Amino acid sequence: MIGIAAGLFGLVVAFFLYNKVNSIKIENETVAKITERIYDGAMAFLWAEYRLLSGFIVVVAVALLLGGEEKASGLRP
Template identity: 35%
Template sequence: MLSMGVGILALIVAYMLTAGIARANAGNARMQEIAGYIHEGSMAFLYREYKYLLVFVAVTAIILAIFLKVTVAVCFVAGAFFSGSAGYIGMLAATKANVRTAEAARKGIAPALKIAFSGGAVMGLGVVGLGLLGLALCYYVFDRNIEVVTGFGLGISSIALFARVGGGIYTKAADVGADLVGKVEAGIPEDDPRN
């Protein structure tokens, strides 16, 4: 029961940090417009990625149910759900925090660091909170059966792995796109610090 309490506490703190980020100044209209594009692109990526991961989770759960136990498969699905939820929470916090960090940087490094750190902490606390809460729920619902830990761990880590790889690809694509815009449209040389 202690692990459930710690998980819930972590989620409460993550919510409080998110509320603090949302209260911060989001900058001028142009900054908000660009932030809107970033948010829209990030959420479209996440939606598409989760759509494909849903197929992976369903197929893997069926295989686990056939070859191991149904309880392991159920906990695998629960782990995948909690991991996906943590990714969604982290994406929301990151897309809110980035424009607010840029605006806060106009006032100095300390306010910008506070918002950036809070944005990262939301993801960290979300992962820990949802992980502890989900594992504790599976453990207690299935009568303290230790086998559920393997299913939950496989679910939460496999979704985290795919999200990390997919996020890296998305980030690199955005980086290459920005680099091309800097070189081609703005005419900035390759080794110019502005590029």
């Protein structure tokens, strides 16, 4: 129960921090360009990572499905 409460508290704090950072207006054009480039780079990285992880998940899922099932002796009477 404490873990669930801590997780919910963390989500609430993250939500408030996100809104606080997102409400800051960028007036300097140079800072705005740098911010945009950082955002573009982060999104490109996440896209590449998700694509790689998707392939890994598919390979592992197929291996688990095709691997069959071993029956452990002694577990079933």
